[in-house]
Amino acid sequence: MKINEDFFKQDAITVARELLGKVIVRTWDDGTESQYLVTETEAYYGEEDLACHASKGRTPRTEIMYAVGGHVYVYLIYGMYWMLNFVTGSKDHPEAVLIRGINHIKGSGKVGRELKIDKSFYGENLNLSARLRIEAGIAVTDFEVAPRVGIDYAGEIWKNKPWRFIAKFLQ
DNA sequence: TGCACGATCTCG
DNA sequence: GAGATCGTGCAT
Numbered sequence: 161m162k163i164n165e166d167f168f169k170q171d172a173i174t175v176a177r178e179l180l181g182k183v184i185v186r187t188w189d190d191g192t193e194s195q196y197l198v199t200e201t202e203a204y205y206g207e208e209d210l211a212c213h214a215s216k217g218r219t220p221r222t223e224i225m226y227a228v229g230g231h232v233y234v235y236l237i238y239g240m241y242w243m244l245n246f247v248t249g250s251k252d253h254p255e256a257v258l259i260r261g262i263n264h265i266k267g268s269g270k271v272g273r274e275l276k277i278d279k280s281f282y283g284e285n286l287n288l289s290a291r292l293r294i295e296a297g298i299a300v301t302d303f304e305v306a307p308r309v310g311i312d313y314a315g316e317i318w319k320n321k322p323w324r325f326i327a328k329f330l331q
Numbered sequence: 332t333g334c335a336c337g338a339t340c341t342c343g
Numbered sequence: 344g345a346g347a348t349c350g351t352g353c354a355t
Contacts, residue, residue: 202338204338211338212338213338216351216352219351219352220351221350221351221352235338235350235351236337236348236349236350236351237337237338237339237349237350238336238337238339238340238347238348238349239337239347239348239349239350240339240340240347240348240349241338241339241340243338243339245338258338260338267339267340268338268339269338269339269340270339270340273340308338309338309339310337310338310339311338313337
């Protein structure tokens with residue numbers, strides 16, 4: 161079952177938590193589908209969040225984060241890994257949720273590789289996409305909260321925000 | 332027009 | 344512990 165299309169209009173922290181246990185459905189070029197349960201996420205919230213790419217303002221790369229929730233934000237990191245994010249919140253307020261883990265797969269770089277994410281997914285609308293959609297999955301009430309990973313440059317305040325969510329099942 | 336660096340992973 | 348590998352943002 162498809163989720164409410166207003167789901168991604170909530171703030172990034174809420175969406176990151178609620179995304180645990182949801183299902184990412186990937187439709188491949190040959191028409192077959194694969195389903196992945198979301199197990200780990202991170203929230204990036206607003207220009208004031210120094211760990212958020214939008215903290216440097218609107219650029220061609222971050223532009224999509226300023227769109228209303230429900231769009232896909234992807235970017236290349238370390239020249240080899242495509243990171244999958246979902247834009248959240250309202251128009252003109254940059255927020256996104258990074259998918260760090262699905263099923264048994266841990267590590268956001270591996271998530272992008274498993275789902276065959278690339279530049280062409282940038283800006284995709286989840287409510288219209290033929291390749292990617294989110295469906296209601298199982299309720300996750302047992303999860304861990306932790307600081308985000310790999311953002312030492314963001315300074316004490318932002319670096320320590322407990323905006324990483326890890327589902328406790330299947331660990 | 333050039334350069335340093337990253338929301339990472341894999342292999343020694 | 345280092346290398347792979349390249350788009351982005353900022354300095355020239």
